[in-house]
Amino acid sequence: MAIPVESFFLPQGAAGTLQQRIRQMVSEGILSGRFRAGDRMPSSRGLALHLGVSRITVTLAYTELVSSDYLTARGRSGYYVSEGVPVQPAFQPVARREERVDWAAVTGGRFSRQPRLERPEDWRSYPYPFIYGQADASLFDHQNWRLCAVQALGRRDFETLTADYYEQDDPMLIEYILRNILPRRGISARPSEVLVTMGAQNALWLAAQVLLRPGQAVALENPCYPAFRGMVAQTGARIMAVDVDADGLPPEALPAGVDVVFLTASHHCPTNATMPLARRNALLKAASERGFIVVEDDYEFEMSFLRPVSPSLKSLDSEGRVVHAGSFSKSIFPGLRLGWLVGSEGFIREARALRGQVLRHPPGHMQRTAAYFLSLGHYDALVNRMKMAFRKRRMAMDEAIGANGLTVAGQGGFGGSSFWMEAPEGVDTEALALRLRGEGVLIEPGRVFFAPEAERRNFYRLAYSSIAPARIGEGIARIARAIG
Amino acid sequence: MAIPVESFFLPQGAAGTLQQRIRQMVSEGILSGRFRAGDRMPSSRGLALHLGVSRITVTLAYTELVSSDYLTARGRSGYYVSEGVPVQPAFQPVARREERVDWAAVTGGRFSRQPRLERPEDWRSYPYPFIYGQADASLFDHQNWRLCAVQALGRRDFETLTADYYEQDDPMLIEYILRNILPRRGISARPSEVLVTMGAQNALWLAAQVLLRPGQAVALENPCYPAFRGMVAQTGARIMAVDVDADGLPPEALPAGVDVVFLTASHHCPTNATMPLARRNALLKAASERGFIVVEDDYEFEMSFLRPVSPSLKSLDSEGRVVHAGSFSKSIFPGLRLGWLVGSEGFIREARALRGQVLRHPPGHMQRTAAYFLSLGHYDALVNRMKMAFRKRRMAMDEAIGANGLTVAGQGGFGGSSFWMEAPEGVDTEALALRLRGEGVLIEPGRVFFAPEAERRNFYRLAYSSIAPARIGEGIARIARAIG
Known part of the structure; x- marks a missing residue:
């Protein structure tokens, strides 16, 4: 049958060019089952008139729809819905469900009950x-980010875009982190000692899961980043809150029997205290003598515009006791979700396996785009x-x-x-x-x-x-x- | 001082245009501290001669380096390294660490010891x-994916690209899933019943974490996808393996006291069995009578080219007992890392909070690109x-x-x-x-x-x-x- 031209309405408020919206209108009609295989489309002239657009726009849209096999052109007789189009199955969605599961009891509300920072959506x-x-649009280098993303979308990077990395990271990003980012924090590391993560949040979560088991003792700064306390609590470890002073966490205040210490030495969250070098050395000495592990969240170190940045705890670590987490999300934009973990090979191996289990790997495209943005100097x-x-x-x-x-x-x-x-x-x-x-x-x-x-x-x-x-x-x- | 032209070498094997590589060479020299604030750059003619490139290429690179503030132009006297360039801190990386931590004991190798499918990297x-x-480059619509990605990189989508979604997903992607993807599986759902995940792997992992606690009884198909067994084992739940037959998992074989059943009803992994409708209904009846939860991995449902796809378990669920997981990663490409979970609001709320804790959210840019690719009909x-x-x-x-x-x-x-x-x-x-x-x-x-x-x-x-x-x-x- 011929589809009447009146069946067509350009989707309102849709994004994209006129041509894209015409294609969308046709493909949606086909996919929803309103137009069926063999149906004849209106002439391009007729549809153009009806929609109030130029005929060439409709013709171009039809041509594209032919090449993606929604339509078939039959010589002079016009365009038809293809025989091979995807057909909607004829399921009837079940009527409104009657909830019969007590989800509060099933889940225990274990995850949603964490306190967190609230802010209005708008x-x-x-x-x-x-x-x-949050990202400040007026400072962000949108144009160069876009150029880097387009480069990462090229044929040459097809595999980076599409591949199932599973346990690996983008070698170009890893190289930049090893050669440029970590040396700025005084850290020298090998590829097997670094893992790319979904931002610092994911890095710290992985560290908490790998290092903590129920009943172990973990020291956290008080006050500290609330999401941090939440993710540590989730492991079942015993949290010992240690009050910070103007120089951050005082190592002598760490309670006996502590297994792991999480801290923000360079830039305490939220008080902004920076731990002086003497205290850093005292902390590492205590770690060595008492056998605990130190996890350092080295976020925002780039924002040292008043005083030179102090060396990271990891750079002072001669025994492999420090796990170092950092992020590009603060300085590039939070939606990027890219950060890193640095630690001994035996630690990174576990964190990598856990990351594989939880989410496989951060998308290759985001990693490669960031690698270009970094290596072309736009990041700095x-x-x-x-x-x-x-x-x-x-x-x-x-x-x-x-x-x-x-x-x-x-x-x-x-x-x-x-x-x-x-x-x-x-x-x-x-x-x-x-x-x-x-x-x-x-x-x-x-x-x-x-x-x-x-x-x-x-x-x-x-x-x-x-x-x-x-x-x-x-x-x-x-x-x-x-x-x- | 004037930097001798001999200090410059184009990075070997680097990607990008000549102009980009010149910029990279200069910015890396500055960032590594080899070139210092106030140093004078070689003339564009001299550098062009030395590198064997055209002078205009060098001039354009210099101009760009001025606009990103690596260089300053001083009238006719040439280009100088800017005063404001980022300076490398003068840390000496600690000499090779001597590992003093027994990481096998600290971590218990809990995550790396999971059996998994091996394949050579090459x-x-x-x-x-x-x-x-894996993605087949010969079938993938690289060109349209790129167009959609470029659209998603536009000014209009700046916030989608950069924003910290935390608990939210891209509304455009959610809308497409609700209106187009789920109805094809017979499912009608509200926005609060859907969560975007980092692929099916992440969807199933979240479901396992939310639903299972140590000691609970979980039934898995035998054989089944090994990563699946690994992630369930991690929760400390007791795994009961139920042998599948030619029609998938026989509900009557489910052991007493089971709390949660994970299965691949539409397309059993790895035997490819499809569970007939009668068995699906029997399974849901048992779930209702015995009070267990069903988690359905509905992967690869699009690949039903011999027989119409059967309705999903979720579409038959009248009590809110079924959690449904799906993925775009198989049909678009695995490196995309986008999938979804559908379930009752009380379940999705927990899964969303857990996702927030683990990784916040899948990158907005990947979500928006997929939304365009889907809504323009390229996916179908x-x-x-x-x-x-x-x-x-x-x-x-x-x-x-x-x-x-x-x-x-x-x-x-x-x-x-x-x-x-x-x-x-x-x-x-x-x-x-x-x-x-x-x-x-x-x-x-x-x-x-x-x-x-x-x-x-x-x-x-x-x-x-x-x-x-x-x-x-x-x-x-x-x-x-x-x-x-």
Whole structure:
């Protein structure tokens, strides 16, 4: 039968060119079973008139549909739906299910009950977003990222794009990490000592799973990154919270019998403290004498724009006791999901096998795109641009915080992208954050950073990585007014 | 100081255009500390002469290096290394570490000791690769994939590319799955009942973690996909292996007290059996009466080119007892790492929280690219092309297997991409596979598919998804000769 031209409507609000939308309209009609094998399509002239588009657009769309075998051209008599088109099976979806499983009991809510940082989905629409760790579109080098991605989509990289790496990583990315990224942290490593991960989150999760078993003792900084505490708790290990001071975690405060210590030595989260060299050496000496393992989350080390970055713990490790995690997601963009783990071969072997079991490997295309972006120097140029911008914003923050009489609890001598703030005793910053939302200001309440048994409610974090510098003054003033 | 032109060598074997390689050479020299802030670059003419390239190429590279702030142009006096370039810290990497940790004891080798399918890394260079589940470059629609990826790299999709989705998925991909993919399996679901995963492997891993706790009883098919058994074992659940027959898993053989059943009903791995409708209904009835959960791995359902695909278990589920896992990685390419989970809201909530903890989310860019590829109809065209090619290859397999007197143990009435084969009793197919490698033939020995307590050594799998049809006859003949 001939399909009446009235059956065709361009999909509303769809992305893509007119030609793409016509193809989509036809292929969807075929796939949904509305148009059937052998049906005759309207003439290109007729369809063009009906849709109000040029005839050449329809002809080009038809030609493409022929080459992808949705349509067949039969000489002068026109276009027909192909005989070989995919046919929808004639299943009737079951009527609305009646839930008969008590999922809360089955799952125990083990994973969804973790406390975490909340932020509104539409945070970008707030004028004063003091929100941590998001990409700033005005700094990102979108054009060069796109060029690198297009290069990684070329024929030459077909296998990188498509292959099932399973246990391997992209050799080009590994080489760049080994030769350029790790040496900047003082680390020299072999390929068998490095694993590419889905960002730092995944790196730390893998480390926790490989190193911890139920009942083991693990020391965490207090306060610390809440997702961190959550993933460690999941292993069944006993968490011992160790209070940090202005120099980070004091090694002498580590409780007896600790098996593993997780910490953010270079840039403590959330207080921004940097552990001095003497303390680093004392920590490693204790690790050696007491036989524990150290896991270092070396995030954001690139953002040292005020002081040279200090050497990583891993660079001081002469016994293979330190596991080092890092990430490109902060400096490139969080949606990238690429990070790394460095550790002894025996550790990396297990982490690699676990990664294989959980997700196989980070997509080859993302790895190769990042490898090009890094090796062509765009990454360093981006980091440089971010440092300059953050330095400026930090000055504006400093000034506004001083002018408004707010109290900084930790600001990181090296730079970074946030301030750890203390409100007067008695202020509940969760309530404060809610109130401030109404005034267009987003802050991060500090409670979730603290161990549950040592909860503090009057701290909060102010990040300047996503806020326009011109907005900083007014944003801080609003916070000060709200604290009153 | 002026940098002597002799300091410059184009990186050997590097990818990219001449201009890119010149930029890389300069930026690497700067980043490694060989060239320092204020150093004067050779003239573009001098460098062009030295490298044997055109002067305009060098000039363009210099211009780009200026815009990314590696170089500064000073009027007529030439180009200088910028003052703002990133400087390498002066760490001395620690001398070779002396490993002092017994990693085998620390980790227990818990993850690396899982049996798994082995294949040589250079499998593509073998003339007769009967290897399962890899992308066939001759069928893949590389051009349209690239177009979709470029579209997903556009300004309009900036947020999809970069954003930290955390708990969310790409709404465009979710919509396509809900409206097009799931209805083909008879499933109707709401957005809160679907989760995007890093391929089917990740989907099944998440399901195992959410549903199983130490000591619970889980039934697995025997034989089954070995990685599957490995990930279930990791949860500490008790595995009960249930032998499959020509119709897949017999529900009446499920042991008492089972909490969760994992199975591949539509297309049993590796025997290719399809569970008939009556058995599916019997299984769901048993699930309802005995209160267990069913997890269905619905992989490769698109490859039903001989018989219409049967409805998924999930489509028959009226009580919310079935969790459904599927993947785009088989039909698009394995390196894509995109799949999905469908289940009741209470289940998906936990799986989503766990995914967030483990890796946050699959990269937005891969999700959006897939969404375009799907919604523009390229996916269905690709699946169609694969079906036609596989049908042809399967006929060649059938013929060659018959002509050479080999025994098929399971071939899948619906189509698929492999045969499950039985060698005479006494043949160890692992030794056979090794011998065949020497003759350019890759087969998959069957032992790892069986539960350890019910090991069989004379089975093997022959896949035809990556072998050229013209090679099938000779490949099968070589296998027959080797079995003797």
